[in-house]
Amino acid sequence: MSDTPSYDPQAVEAAAQRRWDERHVNEPDLGRPRRPFYNLMMFPYPSAEGLHVGNMFAFTGADIYGRFKRLQGFDVFEPMGFDAFGIHSENFALSVGTNPAKLIPQNIDAFRRQLKRFGGMFDWRHELSTTDPRYYKWTQWIFLQLLKAGLAFRKKAAVNWCPKDKSVIANEQVINGYCERHPDTKVEQRFLEQWFFAITRYTERLLGNLERLDWSSSTLTLQRNWIGKSEGAELIFETPGGERIGVFTTRPDTVFGATYLVLAPEHPLVETLTTQEQRAAVREYQRAAQSQDIVSRRVGDRTKTGVFTGAYARNPATGEAIPIWTADYVLMEYGTGAIMAVPAHDRRDFEFATAFGLPIRQVVRVEGETLPSVSEDGVLVNSAAFDGVPCREAQGQIVAWLAERGLASSRVQYRLHDWCISRQRYWGPPIPIIYCDRCGPVGVPEQDLPVELPLIEDFRPDDSGVSPLARHKEWYYAACPQCGAQGRRETDVSDTFLDSSWYFLRYPSTEFDDRPFDQARTRTWLPVTTYIGGNEHAVLHLMYSRFITMALKDLGHLAFEEPYVKFRAHGMIVKDGAKMSKSRGNVVVPDEYLQKWGADTFRMYLMFLGPFQEGGDFRDTGIIGIRRFLDKVWACAHEAAGAGTRQLPPPVQRKLHQTIKKVSADTESLDYNTAIAAMMEYINLVREAGPVATTRGATEPLLILLAPYAPHLCEALWERLGHKDSIFASARWPAFDERLTTAEEVEIAVQVNGKLRGRITVPRGSTEAQVVARALAEEGVRKFVDGNAVKKTVYVQDRLVNLVV
RNA sequence: GCCCGGGUGGCGAAAUCGGUAGACGCAUGGGACUUAAAAUCCCUUGGGGAGCGAUCCCCGUGCAGGUUCGAAUCCUGCCCCGGGCACCA
Known part of the structure; x- marks a missing residue:
């Protein structure tokens, strides 16, 4: 058709976006929605490099779902914000020598521009940044609520310490045990008083609730593994001096094979038990263990080391005296910090016993296995009255038997640890605490929040070993809120995961400065209806925000305890089979594609690459296929605008109903690639059928089905077909007639x-x-x-x- | 090492309460239109074989077995790739 103008994505997209802005199409009535639908996606960290295709892939997938719900008649709230505190920003700022407070606004501006360009249905009235004092005032408020409730406490914990920097460094700055900035300097561990949140008090709830959540199963599995529940027993080994050494084991059935004990080097009893002759060696070993950085201390498969303490304890089953060793393969933070070593049936103990010539006694026989045999599918041997009993049965029996003498009890152990929120850094919200010599640590009164992060030039850590914030006396010294004496502010800032643990609560209430989240708004919009994000945050972010939500519920601030009713994990977009990263130099920037092809084509191309929930390898060889499809839709709609209304030929009508059915189901289940394929099949059939099928009746439903995917194009064509209002404001998702699909x-x-x-x-x-x-x-x-x-x-x-x- | 995913044409992928393998798209090759090119449109394409031909036969979903009337799909044992955890007792 010669009178059809050609499809110019840049013009179409600019016009559509202008229209949405002018008519406030993306701004639901937060006060009185009829059918509220909170469509959340993971807010980005605004890096200096700008939005990359991985972000766009995730946001497009989530935006399609939000637009789909919008067309189904929901009042969709789709907010966006910026997770702008943290070590990445700070490190980048250090490398260019500019305060992050000056850099971040520029990055955010660039991100916002890109986010607008790709056509997300964002309600920009509710944008937030975690670095905004109006936001982190409430992050600090949350800290104070947990402090009041006894859920925030101080504890000594190990950090990486670079002796050259005279500063704490993060795990990711430790390279093979050496400092990232001083490759010749070994990193050590130091013990510092730090703030923790008692997430472990919620372990069973965090685990149990997983049963009832509509989440991607991969995410649920990651959470379960992270919590790491393991059921076993605590057994007591007594020393001649009367000390009772508790060990946690999941294999109480092997206790007859326990030929020695191992205590972690940090275990308090090491000091008490070590004999005079062994003292020097043990001290030396403890010192060596401590001088390691915490990263390499935890890296597995190291050669076993350890020292005999000179002491013995009685095996509660055999009554034998067995030697007590200390070794760093036993970790103080898990179980009791002590183990019974059963070298015949544990790979690590076997390795250790072999290295140090300790006895190995087989107490389980499994067909066809040689030592060390770790299977539980065997029967006991060399175990007195328990010989011949299958392992699993023996576990309960032996615990019961030892319990009669008070030497055993059932015990459940978790891998999950309390959440250390202290960061010895500059770029984060200051932890709102004032230390007073008389009163100890005192929370900053709520009316004094926020404790603003001062804009300082010398935010770089220096040799003084004092936090940059402590060098600013006017900030550092503050009156004790309790007694008025001069106190000192906490100079640590909080973890970025605390910032992001509650951002979804803030979005609907960003205009209120006198409360973190408005009760009415929260009741209307929360919990989040659908959250779509990456599994890279499956454990930390998602676990922490569940915990914070539970804690706030228990403290009376929320009426629900699970923040995300439905969560879907999207896949990862890779390049040539590898994760995109700056160091690999394989980061794909979306800008040039948006420039060349337009947002609609690029959005659809990303979704057509493969299943959204699996991700895929980015390559740009197929984009033209999407463009051809959109060109056909463009031509079809223009022709239909001038055509009369007439009955569709039966095959076309059947295909239309089949397509509505398939696209509806596939969009709901996030199977976007197959939904797109179905729309392609449909338009191919319509084009093949020619003018008799190229009608308004054939085209309008397609535009609505396609609108979540290519919103700008459909907006323009909807207008071309004579509609006054935005397609998102006036169209209703088409229904299909099952009878007509067959x-x-x-x-x-x-x-x-x-x-x-x-x-x-x-x-x-x-x-x-x-x-x-x-x-x-x-x-x-x-x-x-x-x-x-x-x-x-x-x-x-x-x-x-x-x-x- | 353990826990999740996943291996299907030249490529990205469809099809899994077992039922016509390869939809859709890219890229091929051929043709139409054009002075020519671009764009567009039509046809072709898993491998092998038979036939002038419409067609027909054999093989084929990582490998080896098994269950079944029937297996990409279920079971057993392997191999490879990706992700997570990693001395967690």
Whole structure:
């Protein structure tokens, strides 16, 4: 058609976005929505490099879902914000020598521009940044609520310490045990008083609730593994001096094979038990363990080291005296910090016993296994009265037997640790605490919040070993809120995961400065209806925000305890099979694609790459296919605008209803790639059918189905078809008629002995007898039946018949 | 090492309460239109074989077995790739 203007994405997209802004299309009535739908996606960290395709992939997938819900008649709230505190910003700022407070606004501006360009349905009235004092005032408020409730406490914990920097460094700055900035300087560990949140008091709730959450199963599995519940027993080994050493074990059935004990070097009893002769060696070992950085201390598969303490304890099962060692393969933070070593049935103990010549006693026999044999599918041997008992049964029996003498009890152990929120850094919200010599640590009164992070030039850590914030006396010294004496502010800032643990609560209430979240708003919009994000945050962010929500509920601030009713994990977009990263130099920037192809084509291309929930490898060889499709839609709509209304030919009508059905189901389940394929099939059929099918009745439903995917194009074509209001404000998701999705006749596969031998077309709903008769009439089928008697027939209604001869 | 995913044409992928493998798209090759090119449109394409031809036969979903009338799909044992955890007792 010569009067059809050509499709110019840049012009179409600019016009559509202008329209949405002017008419406030993306801004639901937060006060009185009819059908509220909170569509959340993970807010980005605004890096200096700008939005990359990984972000766009995630946001597009989430935005499609939000627009889909919008067209289904929901009042969709789709907010966006910036997670701008943290070590990444700070490190970047250090490298360019500019305060992050000056850099971040520029980054945010660039991000906002890109986010607008790709066409997200964001309600920008509710944008937030975690670095805004109006936001982190409430992050600090949350800290104070937990402090009041006894859920925030101080504890000594190890950090990485660089002796050159005279400063704490993060785990990711430790490279093979050396400082990232001083490759010749070994990192040590130091013990500092730090703030923790008592997330472990919520372990069972965090675990149990997972049963009831509508989350991607991969995410649930990651959370369960992270919590790491393991059931076992605590056994007591007594020393001649009367000390009781508790050990946690999941294999109490192997206690007869425990030939020595190992205490972590940090275990308090090491000091008490070590004999005079061993003292020097043990001290030396403890010192060595401590001088390691915490990263390499935890890296597995190291050669076993350890020292004998000179002391002995009695094996509660055998009564034998067994030696007590200390070794760093036992971790103080798990279980009791002590283990019973069963070298015959534990790989690590076996390795250690072999290295130090300790006895190895087999107490479990498993068919066909050599030592160390760790299987539980065996029976006990060398275990006195328990010989011959299967492992699993023996576990309970032995615990019960030892419990009679008070030497055992059942115990559940978790891997989850309390959450250390202290960061010895500059770029974060100051922890609102004032230390007073008389009163100890005192929370800053709520009316004094926020404790603003001062804009300082010398935010770089220096050799003084004092936090940059402590060098600013006017900030550092503050009156004790309790007694008025001069106190000192906490100079640590809080973890960025605390910032992001509650941002979804803030979005609907950003305009209120006198409360973190408005009660009415929160009741209306929360919990979040659907959260779509990456599994890279499956444990930390998602676990912490669940915990904070539970704590706030218990403290009376919220009426619900699970923040995200439905969570879906999207896949990761990679480049040539590898994660995109700056160091690999394989980061794909979306800007040039948006420039060349437009947002709609690029959005759809990303979704067509593969299943959204699996991700895929980015390559740009197929974009043209999406563009061709959109060109067809463009032409079709323009032709339809000038065409009259007429009945669709039956095959086109059938395809239309099939397409509505498939796109509705696939969009709901985030199977965007197949939804797009279905729309392509449909437009191909319409184009093939020609002018009789290129009508308003064929085109309008397609525009609505396509609108979540290519919102700008559909907005423009909707207008072209004469509609005054935005498609998102006025269109309703089309319904399909199940009866119209099926044809009168169906093709049936005919198999002989399971091999496909022909196809026949029969009326829908034909009986088995009719179909078999028709099948046997086929020459190609008869050839294979060849006079043999049909022993059996298998008939699948309207699909297939199999003749067994 | 343990826990999750996943291996299907030249490529991205469809199809899994077992039922016509390869939808849709890219890229091929051929053709139409054009002075020509671009764009567009039509046809072709898993491998092998038979036939002038409409067609027909054999093989084929990482490998080896198994269950079944029938397996990409279920079971057993392997191999490879990606992700997570990692001395967690």
